[in-house]
Amino acid sequence: MARIDAIKPGDQLPSLVDTPDIVQSFLYNAALWNAHRIHFDLPYATEAEGYPGLVVAGPLMGDWLTQCVLAWLGDDGRLASIEYSNRQAAYIGETLTTSGKVVAVDRDAGTATLEVAVSNEAGDVITPGSAVVRFHETGGGKS
Amino acid sequence: MSGLLSEALLANIGKQAPPRTEVVTRRDIRKYAVATGQRDPKFLAGDVAPPLYHVALFWDVVPMAELTPDGVSIDKLLPKFPLERAMAGGLKIDYHRDIVPGDVLVARRTLTDIYEKQGRQGPLIFYEVIMEVSTEAGEPVLTEKTTRILR
Numbered sequence: 277m278a279r280i281d282a283i284k285p286g287d288q289l290p291s292l293v294d295t296p297d298i299v300q301s302f303l304y305n306a307a308l309w310n311a312h313r314i315h316f317d318l319p320y321a322t323e324a325e326g327y328p329g330l331v332v333a334g335p336l337m338g339d340w341l342t343q344c345v346l347a348w349l350g351d352d353g354r355l356a357s358i359e360y361s362n363r364q365a366a367y368i369g370e371t372l373t374t375s376g377k378v379v380a381v382d383r384d385a386g387t388a389t390l391e392v393a394v395s396n397e398a399g400d401v402i403t404p405g406s407a408v409v410r411f412h413e414t415g416g417g418k419s
Numbered sequence: 420m421s422g423l424l425s426e427a428l429l430a431n432i433g434k435q436a437p438p439r440t441e442v443v444t445r446r447d448i449r450k451y452a453v454a455t456g457q458r459d460p461k462f463l464a465g466d467v468a469p470p471l472y473h474v475a476l477f478w479d480v481v482p483m484a485e486l487t488p489d490g491v492s493i494d495k496l497l498p499k500f501p502l503e504r505a506m507a508g509g510l511k512i513d514y515h516r517d518i519v520p521g522d523v524l525v526a527r528r529t530l531t532d533i534y535e536k537q538g539r540q541g542p543l544i545f546y547e548v549i550m551e552v553s554t555e556a557g558e559p560v561l562t563e564k565t566t567r568i569l570r
Contacts, residue, residue, distance in 0.1 A: 292458075294456055300454065300456065303450070303453060303454035304454040304455060306450075306454070307447075307450045307451045307454040307455075307475045308474065308475045308478040309475075309478050309479075309480055310478060310490075311486055311490035311491070311492075312489060312490045312491050313489050313490040314489070317490075320489070324489075325489075334508065335471060335474045335510070336455060338471055338474075338510055339455045339469065339470075339471045340455075340456075342469065342470040342471055343455075343456075343457065343458060343459075343469075346459060346470070347458055347459075354514070355470055355514055356513070356514060357511065357512060357513045357514060358470065358510075358511070358512055359509065359510060359511035359512070360509065360510060361507050361508065361509035361510075361566075362507050362508055362509070363507050
């Protein structure tokens with residue numbers, strides 16, 4: 277049976293847990309070449325900008341959404357699209373959970389639509405999003 | 420009809436940034452993969468780029484003197500808006516093809532929309548930038564739409 281035939285709306289994706297520390301934050305912003313001080317300058321972030329701590333870069337949370345989708349999808353398909361919005365900030369030292377669920381399956385198109393989100397320890401959804409995955413066609417063709 | 424957006428400001432819709440060309444290296448992919456905590460060995464080995472690697476590849480590199488005091492590089496594609504405090508941003512990416520070491524990729528950015536909405540605590544300005552990434556030969560790689568909100 278093809279993978280897509282076993283998937284149904286409501287299926288949960290395995291969650292991922294990340295606790296970004298200052299080393300990861302440094303490496304991430306260095307990989308981008310992002311010098312925004314709210315990510316590495318604690319006195320600036322707290323005193324000048326009024327944040328409770330160093331801010332986790334927004335697109336890092338977008339990356340975790342893609343990791344959650346790909347870990348579930350494995351080699352059975354490809355990520356066709358992803359969208360997300362950074363609604364609320366996260367801070368270095370917080371434990372952040374990335375989760376998702378299937379909301380629609382289109383067997384004719386070979387695609388599934390997923391709802392994904394990064395949540396903080398308080399349970400707030402800080403980065404909601406959605407993704408579409410396209411399953412590889414299997415030998416027998418589509419029915 | 421709009422309170423904040425002058426005709427001159429709206430005339431910026433359609434403006435394009437000069438195309439940027441970057442070379443994808445295995446080392447660069449590996450740095451990105453480690454920094455994002457990738458779980459998949461093919462990303463950590465740099466055989467193929469994770470889906471959001473292009474964010475790093477096309478992040479602007481400018482002289483330090485051109486950074487603002489808070490360390491941000493100014494996006495020259497954008498006009499000066501009458502509201503300046505950035506709120507939430509959103510991203511939508513459509514993928515066409517994997518990115519692998521040795522790719523030479525071209526990014527073309529266009530300011531595609533500017534509009535105003537009334538928020539609960541006052542007016543908000545939205546703008547959208549579309550970045551088309553393709554190979555040098557013109558094969559589509561991905562399309563990214565960024566939406567930003569100013570208050």
